[in-house]
Ligand code: NZQ
């Protein structure tokens with residue numbers, strides 16, 4: 579097991595109706611906040627009116643900035659920074675999913691910084707301070723409600739970049755599984771794929787003697803695999819929604835990564851897809867992850883065979899572990915497909931004319947290399963994209 583430091587101080591308030599307490603919790607941090615949200619789902623569902631009511635009762639004043647789009651943009655972040663400065667707001671309450679939360683985190687970084695907030699995303703500035711962020715979560719997916727990361731896009735350069743700092747962990751997250759009943763099936767499935775990807779990025783590691791986190795990863799994956807079909811069949815199945823929602827936070831607050839080194843190549847490749855074509859992040863991962871596996875499995879056949887037996891229930895075969903390993907990958911892909919997700923670039927609607935460029939861009943952030951479990955160069959990323967094109 580590798581050395582590690584683990585601190586995940588986000589206060590989680592979980593369960594039916596909990597969002598009515600968000601005003602009181604916010605008041606412990608600030609009485610003047612920016613209320614930040616997405617494109618309309620939270621208004622339509624009646625959540626935003628309840629949040630406003632809760633803030634009002636707790637004596638919290640707020641200014642609103644809605645309109646965060648999936649794959650959030652730096653342009654709205656700049657607007658949020660100005661609003662906070664002009665109105666003396668010193669805390670941000672994000673209502674929504676990864677996009678609203680990541681945009682809130684970027685604003686939190688930008689308010690006290692004299693330069694442009696994008697500097698944190700092109701790595702020319704390092705986070706040294708940030709306003710506090712609180713969350714009311716509406717979609718289990720990105721795990722941003724208790725993660726250290728924020729991922730932003732710049733339309734002008736068609737780039738998508740992440741920034742990571744302990745300063746970005748939200749102070750609190752209100753998580754009511756009932757709020758996810760209104761999610762379209764596609765978003766539910768894409769969210770589950772993202773959750774599974776966060777676990778698998780950590781599971782495929784070269785670290786040895788990590789039995790506890792191996793088993794935690796397997797349990798979290800099996801929980802999502804068991805419950806996704808249930809919520810797709812019955813969107814208001816509270817218990818199944820609750821399992822997925824909690825798994826989404828556990829998947830990415832890094833408990834499951836303790837003592838191990840994650841890979842993250844699939845995320846690096848997917849971010850190039852969503853940067854250029856604005857696809858849902860989880861759907862992009864449903865295409866990229868199995869393709870990455872088809873490239874990476876030979877690096878550690880026994881880990882892939884274990885993934886097949888412990889996660890997918892494939893029968894052990896000591897004489898032919900390679901067959902077992904490949905069956906695990908096949909079952910993952912079949913699961914994504916049965917959940918209504920794309921598993922090929924063409925199904926995702928990605929044209930084929932910029933694959934070389936995507937491969938080159940994916941390795942740029944790592945000085946020509948991407949991934950830790952298997953280190954990939956641009957040519958190898960291009961092979962993975964080719965696997966993501968292969969006929970089924
Ligand atoms: O904008 P609204 O109208 O709210 O609609 C959203 C959006 O269209 C809708 N939605 C959310 N909750 C809903 C709902 N619709 C009905 N009922 C509800 N309860 O769902 C759509 C997707 O929302 P979004 O916030 O974009 O989803 P997600 O949580 O998947 O976030 C994706 C973003 O997070 C980044 C991704 O790259 C992407 O930009 N990630 C952030 C990470 C982090 N900060 O730690 C890690 C991840 O790996 C990921 O990269």
Ligand code: ZN
Pocket residue numbers: 720772775776845859
């Ligand atoms: Zn992700």
